[in-house]
Amino acid sequence: xxxxxxxxxxxxxxxxxxxxxxxxxxxxxxxxxxxxxxxxxxxxxxxxxxxxxxxxxxxxxxxxxxxxxxxxxxxxxxxxxxxxxxxxxxxxxxxxxxxxxxxxxxxxxxxxxxxxxxxxxxxxxxxxxxxxxxxxxxxxxxxxxxxxxxxxxxxxxxxxxxxxxxxxxxxxxxxxxxxxxxxxxxxxxxxxxxxxxxxxxxxxxxxxxxxxxxxxxxxxxxxxxxxxxxxxxxxxxxxxxxxxxxxxxxxxxxxxxxxxxxxxxxxxxxxxxxxxxxxxxxxxxxxxxxxxxxxxxxxxxxxxxxxxxxxxxxxxxxxxxxxxxxxxxxxxxxxxxxxxxxxxxxxxxxxxxxxxxxxxxxxxxxxxxxxxxxxxxxxxxxxxxxxxxxxxxxxxxxxxxxxxxxxxxxxxxxxxxxxxxxxxxxxxxxxxxxxxxxxxxxxxxxxxxxxxxxxxxxxxxxxxxxxxxxxxxxxxxxxxxxxxxx
Amino acid sequence: xxxxxxxxxxxxxxxxxxxxxxxxxxxxxxxxxxxxxxxxxxxxxxxxxxxxxxxxxxxxxxxxxxxxxxxxxxxxxxxxxxxxxxxxxxxxxxxxxxxxxxxxxxxxxxxxxxxxxxxxxxxxxxxxxxxxxxxxxxxxxxxxxxxxxxxxxxxxxxxxxxxxxxxxxxxxxxxxxxxxxxxxxxxxxxxxxxxxxxxxxxxxxxxxxxxxxxxxxxxxxxxxxxxxxxxxxxxxxxxxxxxxxxxxxxxxxxxxxxxxxxxxxxxxxxxxxxxxxxxxxxxxxxxxxxxxxxxxxxxxxxxxxxxxxxxxxxxxxxxxxxxxxxxxxxxxxxxxxxxxxxxxxxxxxxxxxxxxxxxxxxxxxxxxxxxxxxxxxxxxxxxxxxxxxxxxxxxxxxxxxxxxxxxxxxxxxxxxxxxxxxxxxxxxxxxxxxxxxxxxxxxxxxxxxxxxxxxxxxxxxxxxxxxxxxxxxxx
Numbered sequence: 001x002x003x004x005x006x007x008x009x010x011x012x013x014x015x016x017x018x019x020x021x022x023x024x025x026x027x028x029x030x031x032x033x034x035x036x037x038x039x040x041x042x043x044x045x046x047x048x049x050x051x052x053x054x055x056x057x058x059x060x061x062x063x064x065x066x067x068x069x070x071x072x073x074x075x076x077x078x079x080x081x082x083x084x085x086x087x088x089x090x091x092x093x094x095x096x097x098x099x100x101x102x103x104x105x106x107x108x109x110x111x112x113x114x115x116x117x118x119x120x121x122x123x124x125x126x127x128x129x130x131x132x133x134x135x136x137x138x139x140x141x142x143x144x145x146x147x148x149x150x151x152x153x154x155x156x157x158x159x160x161x162x163x164x165x166x167x168x169x170x171x172x173x174x175x176x177x178x179x180x181x182x183x184x185x186x187x188x189x190x191x192x193x194x195x196x197x198x199x200x201x202x203x204x205x206x207x208x209x210x211x212x213x214x215x216x217x218x219x220x221x222x223x224x225x226x227x228x229x230x231x232x233x234x235x236x237x238x239x240x241x242x243x244x245x246x247x248x249x250x251x252x253x254x255x256x257x258x259x260x261x262x263x264x265x266x267x268x269x270x271x272x273x274x275x276x277x278x279x280x281x282x283x284x285x286x287x288x289x290x291x292x293x294x295x296x297x298x299x300x301x302x303x304x305x306x307x308x309x310x311x312x313x314x315x316x317x318x319x320x321x322x323x324x325x326x327x328x329x330x331x332x333x334x335x336x337x338x339x340x341x342x343x344x345x346x347x348x349x350x351x352x353x354x355x356x357x358x359x360x361x362x363x364x365x366x367x368x369x370x371x372x373x374x375x376x377x378x379x380x381x382x383x384x385x386x387x388x389x390x391x392x393x394x395x396x397x398x399x400x401x402x403x404x405x406x407x408x409x410x411x412x413x414x415x416x417x418x419x420x421x422x423x424x425x426x427x428x429x430x431x432x433x434x435x436x437x438x439x440x441x442x443x444x445x446x447x448x449x450x451x452x453x454x455x456x457x458x459x460x461x462x463x464x465x466x467x468x469x470x471x472x473x474x475x476x477x478x479x480x481x482x483x484x485x486x
Numbered sequence: 487x488x489x490x491x492x493x494x495x496x497x498x499x500x501x502x503x504x505x506x507x508x509x510x511x512x513x514x515x516x517x518x519x520x521x522x523x524x525x526x527x528x529x530x531x532x533x534x535x536x537x538x539x540x541x542x543x544x545x546x547x548x549x550x551x552x553x554x555x556x557x558x559x560x561x562x563x564x565x566x567x568x569x570x571x572x573x574x575x576x577x578x579x580x581x582x583x584x585x586x587x588x589x590x591x592x593x594x595x596x597x598x599x600x601x602x603x604x605x606x607x608x609x610x611x612x613x614x615x616x617x618x619x620x621x622x623x624x625x626x627x628x629x630x631x632x633x634x635x636x637x638x639x640x641x642x643x644x645x646x647x648x649x650x651x652x653x654x655x656x657x658x659x660x661x662x663x664x665x666x667x668x669x670x671x672x673x674x675x676x677x678x679x680x681x682x683x684x685x686x687x688x689x690x691x692x693x694x695x696x697x698x699x700x701x702x703x704x705x706x707x708x709x710x711x712x713x714x715x716x717x718x719x720x721x722x723x724x725x726x727x728x729x730x731x732x733x734x735x736x737x738x739x740x741x742x743x744x745x746x747x748x749x750x751x752x753x754x755x756x757x758x759x760x761x762x763x764x765x766x767x768x769x770x771x772x773x774x775x776x777x778x779x780x781x782x783x784x785x786x787x788x789x790x791x792x793x794x795x796x797x798x799x800x801x802x803x804x805x806x807x808x809x810x811x812x813x814x815x816x817x818x819x820x821x822x823x824x825x826x827x828x829x830x831x832x833x834x835x836x837x838x839x840x841x842x843x844x845x846x847x848x849x850x851x852x853x854x855x856x857x858x859x860x861x862x863x864x865x866x867x868x869x870x871x872x873x874x875x876x877x878x879x880x881x882x883x884x885x886x887x888x889x890x891x892x893x894x895x896x897x898x899x900x901x902x903x904x905x906x907x908x909x910x911x912x913x914x915x916x917x918x919x920x921x922x923x924x925x926x927x928x929x930x931x932x933x934x935x936x937x938x939x940x941x942x943x944x945x946x947x948x949x950x951x952x953x954x955x956x957x958x959x960x961x
Contacts, residue, residue, distance in 0.1 A: 202532075205758050234758075235537050235759050319574060321569070324574065325531075
């Protein structure tokens with residue numbers, strides 16, 4: 001298996017290996033594997049070695065270091081990195097180098113994180129396969145004929161492929177949890193407001209959250225604790241309620257876990273359903289009370305999500321006009337208006353254009369009430385429905401995705417079919433709750449299946465503790481046997 | 487053609503004078519090298535997020551309280567989406583349906599009240615600079631806080647429109663939320679104007695004239711627009727609802743865009759900012775920070791202090807002047823004397839509007855009050871007082887430093903009596919002439935009195951004494 005943060009940290013702490021040696025090992029693995037995986041889109045080997053060397057020196061000085069110090073990792077390409085290309089895998093941001101760090105990256109950097117490079121994603125995080133990336137999609141390390149998922153496909157591909165110990169992704173409608181599920185990883189979408197969005201290039205601001213994709217719940221807890229500070233630069237940030245790592249071993253006996261009926265629609269008899277049922281049995285054996293409940297409002301989730309997220313996206317993406325940074329169309333335009341039109345027509349891909357148009361439409365005079373306003377009020381109704389559900393249960397359980405990883409080029413053929421696979425994840429973003437995807441089996445082809453645990457607001461600790469103890473009960477999840485192995 | 491009534495509503499944008507911008511820590515200072523007052527937030531770099539400067543909320547609430555608005559305890563920010571190179575996010579963060587202030591009023595001299603519909607906060611845009619056939623963008627102004635004050639369509643003439651804006655400007659300066667310099671663009675107006683036959687008629691179709699940044703332009707634009715619309719109506723043509731701009735070169739308004747091309751701003755709640763709360767307690771605390779406003783001061787000056795309206799108008803025109811006057815007249819029995827000194831002599835030293843605005847007079851109000859007290863007590867004459875004030879202003883000195891002890895002591899009746907008697911006795915020829923009815927002869931006697939008293943004698947009192955003496959002489 002590839003090295004978890006904790007195993008690598010132990011190696012560094014015991015001086016079995018220096019951070020520089022470990023970083024070189026990962027950089028070598030990146031050179032070997034990235035051609036096949038297409039996980040990284042910008043590499044930063046020099047900065048990585050410099051950061052690793054600084055950690056080694058600090059260790060020599062006897063400084064008290066975070067377990068994250070010296071651990072090679074990656075960031076999704078929509079997290080702003082000072083001096084390092086950040087393109088959202090869009091032609092329109094080609095050549096854009098930020099002048100400031102995203103708060104989450106600044107927090108990890110301060111703990112000695114070693115950034116190997118920026119990873120692939122669906123353009124502006126819009127997609128479920130990573131294939132809307134202007135660099136082409138990232139591959140699934142478990143099967144190169146399958147996608148890594150999206151939109152944080154590059155992070156998942158790198159971590160499952162053993163060419164990053166962990167990574168930060170962003171999740172607007174499932175973009176951390178779905179690729180984590182497809183790649184057999186643990187991915188946490190924190191409560192809205194738990195983690196700063198400052199420096200996360202916005203897709204849909206009232207849904208976006210930054211979170212870890214890691215190999216275990218323990219690792220995810222470590223990273224979550226490091227990045228979940230209240231940030232004065234993000235007015236909507238509140239910070240975590242408590243540190244989750246120290247609570248991982250608290251008992252789970254008596255926790256009420258509810259299977260949500262609506263999330264199993266159409267799954268009867270599938271391998272996904274049986275994997276979740278098996279996981280539920282494990283939880284029961286661990287002492288949890290497992291029951292079933294219904295949240296009928298979930299059926300509104302997809303339209304509500306696509307209306308509201310696209311509306312916000314249409315506004316967030318208005319700034320890419322070729323004037324200040326990024327791509328600009330060739331000279332020869334007659335007016336500024338023409339320049340902006342051409343730049344945007346040439347710079348954005350089809351999926352992004354589709355969502356900008358949809359979002360512009362639902363906010364337009366005459367359609368606003370029928371779409372945007374109605375979706376807002378349904379968002380409130382779904383919120384209430386979840387609150388009611390949490391009167392009966394501490395944690396909700398469902399598949400992360402109704403299916404396993406798509407074949408390559410599947411989503412381009414049928415975008416609507418692809419949208420429908422977001423059903424289990426989008427509802428969680430609509431209500432801003434924390435969601436965690438944990439590997440819980442594999443299908444006939446050996447593709448990973450993920451289960452999703454949904455918690456109360458700011459109750460990441462319960463999710464991570466339950467996932468950690470489930471993972472212990474389950475045993476090590478099968479590795480893709482690529483990259484750095486320990 | 488004529489005989490139409492104008493119906494005017496104004497949207498007034500005023501830049502607030504907070505030290506930093508509305509959503510970041512950049513300075514709001516006017517000017518500066520292009521794009522030097524900027525950061526990732528105010529140029530909208532990807533991933534940057536706004537954070538609301540609370541001082542902006544406080545300034546806007548104070549503006550609302552000073553214009554009689556009620557304050558929304560819960561307000562929010564919205565995005566107004568439109569594309570223009572000076573707007574780096576392609577949306578302006580503004581307030582749509584939950585502004586900070588609602589329902590105020592401005593009182594005009596003719597007694598009419600102009601309703602204020604709302605006051606909201608928003609960010610200013612950058613500026614396009616055209617140079618040598620190229621266009622550049624300067625984002626220094628981007629993110630400078632603005633309040634937009636929207637009036638009801640209550641204004642009925644050009645004069646009222648000008649007075650309304652002047653009044654707003656005065657109030658904003660009084661409460662210190664803006665320096666309201668029109669030449670720097672810190673006050674700009676959009677004007678909606680329509681015509682109708684009489685007050686009883688429904689509103690006509692309006693035209694909106696955008697972005698006027700001087701009173702002169704606003705006046706010209708309104709007068710032009712009246713003529714234009716009146717001519718259309720006289721000829722039986724409809725007025726088209728449209729947005730127009732005022733061409734300063736031709737003095738005419740010209741169409742910008744029609745109703746069918748009206749911008750669809752696709753307002754929606756700004757998801758990067760949280761709800762704004764202004765508690766009742768906070769409102770009361772802010773209300774206490776408001777100074778006495780020009781209307782209230784005018785009422786006090788013309789009432790309690792019995793000043794003529796012309797004086798009260800001049801004194802309330804500038805907050806610093808009014809504050810100075812208030813300090814001088816504390817406990818003073820003759821406020822009119824203080825007003826005269828300020829309007830006459832102090833203003834004489836302040837040539838321009840800006841000088842009066844700044845009111846950089848070193849002389850403390852206490853020193854001027856001391857001088858007024860000497861006048862009130864009849865210790866010194868007005869002639870001497872005026873001369874003394876000039877010296878006081880030159881030397882930043884109190885009257886006691888300019889006047890001799892004898893001058894300060896003034897002259898009692900017996901002293902004046904003695905001086906007059908001596909003057910009469912020393913000028914028999916003039917006395918003779920006076921008795922013969924030649925009034926001019928008084929000059930010679932008075933000259934002697936003034937010489938003897940070094941000008942301290944009250945001319946009126948001395949004349950009276952001398953006349954009495956001469957009348958009582960035996961024939």
